[in-house]
Amino acid sequence: MGAPPVESSLSSAGEIAPAPIERSLVQWIERMHNAPCARPYAGTFVVLAASGAMASSRIWHACDGPLQMERVEALTGTPRTIFRRNDEVRTFWPQARVVRSDRREASGLFPRVPVVDGTSISQFYSARSVGLERVAGFVADVVWFKPVDSLRFGYKLWSERETGLVVKLQTLGANGRVLEQAAFSELDLNAPVRVEQLSRLMDATAGYKVVAPAVVKTTATAQGWALRQPIAGFVPVSCHRRSVSVDDDAQGVLQCLYSDGLASVSLFIEPFDPQRxxxxxQISNMGATQLLAQRILADVWLTAVGEVPLQTLRLFAGQLERTR
Known part of the structure; x- marks a missing residue:
């Protein structure tokens, strides 16, 4: 895979461009993880898939110590507004007057991966600075995260120089082909966004029907599932059983998340239902996200989803086994 081309240069005739900053892969990721709380911000975020499909949203983000608040208003598709308060998520559907309340542990650009003995993200990616570019009016370091194998995609990220905020992200397939691009088209890094203001809006559920599926934190092992052999680099991050209804959790869906620190895969395990x-x-993809759904046992249906090559999802499906 050749290095992705730098699309533009900050330097022009007679000007000397600042030198790119060299950091280790772990240093870059830590900087990007911490960046969202550097300043309150608001902006318009656009996601473009290689197929031409596009989605855009308006984002407001603020922090108060460890408390992180975010509001995302969809500008395309069905009208909806998503609020996140740390791991608590509420999605407002104004047309249906419904609010769905849920919890997501892996919030942010990349899920944080637990430290696992003998495993390091640096074993599976290398990081290289490839220049400087301007995005939404801000100077950004351009960093290429190159995978060492074919089980994961590559990433090219634009990290705003002062805060480290990722202002643009490309997911790269084989030969550096761009599978999906996401970027701020407009960004205010000194936006008058306050945590208490977003929190009030998130709690304003009057007039809405609040739907909150029962969610129980668990582990794959506790639920009787395991991978025969681990998938290189991917470690368990979280696992939850989500009930279809509050009254009956026997027919719930088990969701287990695995990540290598950049890429993540979710396994949804549920009883096989010939009616559904x-x-x-079933195989499908949207941009960089691949989906594989299949019957893995006579009574079990698995849906594997992730921003990874299809062969990685097939490996997960092939290695998953029931232990009891």
Missing amino acids: HPAQP
């Missing part, structure tokens, strides 16, 4: 599930495996 097709006889043949």
Whole structure:
């Protein structure tokens, strides 16, 4: 895979461009993790898939110590507004007057991966600065995260020089082909966004029907599931059983998240239902996100989703086994 081309240069005739900053892969990721709380910000975020599909949203973000608040208003598709308060998420559907309340542990650009003995993200990616560019009016370091194998995609990220905020992200497939691009088209890094203001809006559920599926934190092992062999670099991050209804958790869906620190894969395990599930495996993709859904046992249906190559999802499906 050749290095992704730098699309533009900050230097012009007679000007000397600042030298790119060299950091280790772990240093870059830590900087990007911490960046969202550097300043309150607001901006318009656009996601473009290689197929031409596009989605845009308006984002407001603020922090108060360890408390992180975010509001995302969809500008395309069905009208909806998503609020996040740390791991608590509420999605408002104004047309249906419904609010869905949920919890997501892996928030942010990349999920934080637990420290696992003998495993390091640096084993699976290398990081290299490839220049400086301007995005939404801000100077950004351009960093290429190159995978060492074919089980994961590569990433090219634009990290705003002062705060480290990721202002643009490309997911790269084989030969550096851009599978998906996400970027701020407009950004205010000194926006008058306050945590208490976003919190009030998040709690304003009057007139809405609040739907909150029962969610129980667990582990794959506790639920009787395991991978025969680990998938190189991917470690368990979280696992939850989500009930279809509050009254009956027997038919719930088990969701287990695995990550290598950049890429993540979610496994949704549920009872096979011939009324809902097709006889043949299902494969689809949207941008960089791949989906594989298939029957893995006579009574079990698995849906594997992740921003990874399809072969990685097939590995997960092939290695998953019931232990009891």
